[in-house]
Amino acid sequence: MQRDGSRPSEQEIEEQGQCMVRRQRNFRLAADVVTAAFAQLPEVERVMLFGSVAVPLEREVPRFRKYRRHRIAFLHQCKDVDLAVWMSDLAQLQNLRQARSRALIELYQKQQVGVAHHQVEVFIMDPETDRYLGRLCAFTRCPKDKLDCLVPGCGDTPHLKQQKGFVLTDDALADDRTITLFDRQGGAPLQEDNHVRLP
Numbered sequence: 135m136q137r138d139g140s141r142p143s144e145q146e147i148e149e150q151g152q153c154m155v156r157r158q159r160n161f162r163l164a165a166d167v168v169t170a171a172f173a174q175l176p177e178v179e180r181v182m183l184f185g186s187v188a189v190p191l192e193r194e195v196p197r198f199r200k201y202r203r204h205r206i207a208f209l210h211q212c213k214d215v216d217l218a219v220w221m222s223d224l225a226q227l228q229n230l231r232q233a234r235s236r237a238l239i240e241l242y243q244k245q246q247v248g249v250a251h252h253q254v255e256v257f258i259m260d261p262e263t264d265r266y267l268g269r270l271c272a273f274t275r276c277p278k279d280k281l282d283c284l285v286p287g288c289g290d291t292p293h294l295k296q297q298k299g300f301v302l303t304d305d306a307l308a309d310d311r312t313i314t315l316f317d318r319q320g321g322a323p324l325q326e327d328n329h330v331r332l333p
Contacts, residue, residue, distance in 0.1 A: 154191060154211055161187045161215045164241060164249040168217065169315040171237035175230065177223040179261045181316040184306055185216035188313045214253045217315075218307060219270075220261040227293035230256065231270055257302060258294060266302040271295040 162183075169181045191212075219230070235251050242248050256270035268291070276292040277283040288296040305311070314320070 158187055158191060158212045160247050160249060161212050161253070163245070163247055164238060164254055165215045165217060165315065167237045167241045168215075168234050168254055171233040172219060172230065173316045173318075175226065175233060177221050177226045178219060178230070178316070179222055179318050180218075180220040180259075180314065180320075182218040182307060182312050182314050183216070184218060184312045185214075186212045187215050189311060214255050215249070216255050216257065218257045218259050218312075220259045220264075222261055224258070224267070224291050224294060227258070227270060227291070231272070231274075231293060234270070267291075268294040268296050 165183050165187060169183075172178045172181055221227075221230070234254055234256065238249055238251055238254065252272050258267045258270060259265065260267055268287075271278075271289075271293045272295075273280070273283075273293075277289045282295065283289055285296045285298045288294075
């Protein structure tokens with residue numbers, strides 16, 4: 135039995151590392167199935183994966199005390215999937231929300247990979263200017279009379295969520311940090327050579 139404050143065993147360290155890799159793989163699979171569902175909607179022009187799921191995992195010392203105190207570095211823990219979606223018709227955001235939910239339910243039913251809908255963040259982009267417009271809201275009704283709905287501008291376009299103080303930085307969608315999963319003008323979705331390289 136491990137004493138409190140003692141160094142974690144090599145087996146525990148190895149298991150944690152494998153868990154991080156498995157988590158990234160499951161999130162990437164969720165990105166693929168959600169993108170395939172989005173590609174069926176004619177108003178979706180492009181889908182791009184970005185954030186920690188889109189790049190090889192780097193090692194870092196986690197915030198958990200028993201690892202931090204011994205300076206044990208693990209592969210980064212992916213917390214969610216980030217998808218940038220260019221849409222030509224924002225009146226269809228409810229269809230986008232439903233497509234995401236159906237895809238994730240089907241993923242669990244067919245492959246027993248559980249990813250919650252709120253773990254797939256959808257960032258809505260303007261196809262003309264590439265400007266970030268807001269996030270796809272998870273609520274079934276807009277507005278939902280929640281605190282989140284009180285943010286200025288939230289719900290001005292139904293199901294388009296605004297977050298106070300959030301800014302999508304210019305480098306978030308840099309070429310070396312993203313993977314294009316679907317481009318209606320540029321080719322078929324889910325090309326095999328687009329898959330992220332995992333350890």
